[in-house]
Amino acid sequence: MPVQRLWDLEKTATESAVLIGLKLPRSGIVPEESLAELNRLTNTAGAKVVGQLIQQRQAPHPATYIGKGKVKEARDYILRKGINVVIVDDELSPTQESNLEEEFNCKVIDRTRLILDIFALHASSSVGKLQVELAQMGYYLPRLKNIWTEFSRLGAGIGTRGPGEKKIEIDRRIINDRISNIKKKLKNISGQRHNRRSQRRKTFKKSICMVGYTNSGKSTLLNLVAGTQVEVADKLFSTLSTTTRNMGSGKYSILLSDTVGFIKKLPHQLVEAFMATLEEVKEADMLLHIIDVSADNYRHRVDAVNEVLGELEVRDKPIIKVYNKIDKVGIKPKNKKGSEPAVYISASTGEGIDNLKKEIESQLDKRMMKVVVRIPQSRQDVINTIYKSSHVESREYEKNDVILTCAADKEQFEKFKEYIVK
Ligand SMILES: Nc1nc2c(ncn2[C@@H]2O[C@H](COP(=O)(O)OP(=O)(O)OP(=O)(O)O)[C@@H](O)[C@H]2O)c(=O)[nH]1
Ligand SMILES: [Mg+2]
Structure with missing residues (x-):
């Protein structure tokens, strides 16, 4: 059974959305880039973007995220264009969310909810589904009141008043029980995986993990070098569960793993829920950081990935930067030495793959x-x-x-x- 989505695709497919973002000082986020990505996320979730608004501010408005004037401007725009969903480029507090819904009189979805929704849409393995559900529950918990109000609004004749405190308290208990239940299940699975990895470690096999921004080509590379049939798609977050396969390479016997992609402003609920999957990264002998060199802002993406690698405390592992999709930008295959060696390849055409295999061998040789x-x-x-x-x-x-x-x-x-x- 698929995981329940926080946001219904059937409805969103016919919905038109407006995106709202902030330009904040010293955040290191370029709002135009961030909204372009939010646009792709919205399309992946099934809705169509009609327009976008960016406001320059010192900090998000505590009650309405954007300022009062901008709220009015947005409300006029929403009315004029018949918009039925507003998507905000950051995680909103429950208060900001309900205030904005009131002002706009339509559904307001934040970046976290949107990403969780895509994860729900793409989760196929039983572990993936549990992880997504866990992340959703973590998101629901502080927002129960809003969610009930939303339901009441949608339901015929129920009125627009939220539920009583008692009802919310019962729900909170049910959700907390479910959270500890899922955590227990995931812990069991994680233990089994750990045993399997320790078993592997007794052999000469080397485990290498691919990490990288979503859509950078990790699954395409795994399919090429290990002959797998992992789904490859030009959409965000196609892969949610780890696939590990033998990769034939000269004298080493290598196990290569594909992992969930990263994104800027990755919701913390997801990092926690996906910890079991990311343990694969923590225990790897070496990492391949796959980078889509054809993306305009690929350097910013590299920083975002490095940030998550820092959180996972794996930055001191041997790492090879793999610049992928060189066929799209007309770069020739090449290698660069250094503390983080780099290899330029195309996982689609196979150019540079032999260089990559050689570099992996030489890095393993060093150790x-x-x-x-x-x-x-x-x-x-x-x-x-x-x-x-x-x-x-x-x-x-x-x-x-x-x-x-x-x-x-x-x-x-x-x-x-x-x-x-x-
Ligand atoms: N032109 C070109 N396209 C590529 C190359 N590698 C991957 N792609 C395309 O990029 C898109 C994303 O590839 P995936 O392999 O699904 O990317 P991923 O990193 O696994 O993405 P997630 O699972 O979403 O994190 C697909 O449309 C691929 O066909 C390449 O070397 N050249
Ligand atoms: Mg993938």
Whole structure:
């Protein structure tokens, strides 16, 4: 069963929307860019954007987000154009939301609700659905009164008064129960995933996670190098659940994972709900940061992704920047060295993919050490462990011992350090 949406697609498909944003000092957000993105989000959710308003302010108005004058201007515009939904480019407080709905006499949706709605639309796996529901519940909780008022307004003959405090209190309890229930389920799943990852870590397999802004081409790259059939689409947030596949590459056996895309002003409810998915990122041996080099504002997007990586405390992991979609802008495949090496590719045409594989190998090589081990032939169990957890380069026999030259990282050597002779 699909997750219930906070905003009904059937209705929105025929709805026309107006977007409202603020230009704030020192926010680092370019409002025109941000609204262009909000426009794409609105289209992904199924509504049509008719116009937009931007107001320059020192800070959002505490009661109405935009100032009094702008509210009046917007109300006239809404009436004139027959707008039935207003979409605001930030998260509104419950008070701001209900005040604006009153002023405009139409539905007001904030950026968080819009993004949650798209997640609800795209969630297909059972874990994805739970994560989205958890994020929705976190959003609902402080807004119960507004939501009831909205229902009452829509329902025939119920009137426009909100529900009594008692009703809200009961709902709050039900939602809190549901939240702890979902959290328990997700914790279980996360435990199972953790076990699977620890199992993997006992082998020589390296896990690499792709991270990046939504629509940057992560799934396209996974499909190309691992032969998967993950859905690829020119829309925001197509992928919500992690897919992990073997990626054939020279001497390393690599597991490559695709993850949920990031966006500027990513709702905090989603970061929390998707923590289980993002743990994959936390435990990876290396990250590939996929960047859509054809987007005008790709540098701002890189900053937004780095911010989330900072929150996940993974910025010290080895990371390769992968500039994708070079075919769209006519750049030739190339590599750049540095603390964060960069590779330019096209996941659509396959240009630069060999360079990327080489760079991954060379980065992994840097973290490997070579040792010689001497093991009695009777200890077949130890020999097996070494074969599983390292790359054996040569094998010799001396009396009753086997001598292996092998390469592995420090963590793997721990398992057989007593046999190391050189
Ligand atoms: N021209 C061109 N288009 C690409 C390339 N890589 C991906 N695309 C297109 O970009 C769009 C997004 O690609 P996806 O692979 O779905 O992007 P994603 O990063 O997985 O996106 P989310 O799952 O939404 O986070 C699709 O329409 C792809 O066909 C490329 O190298 N060149
Ligand atoms: Mg994807």
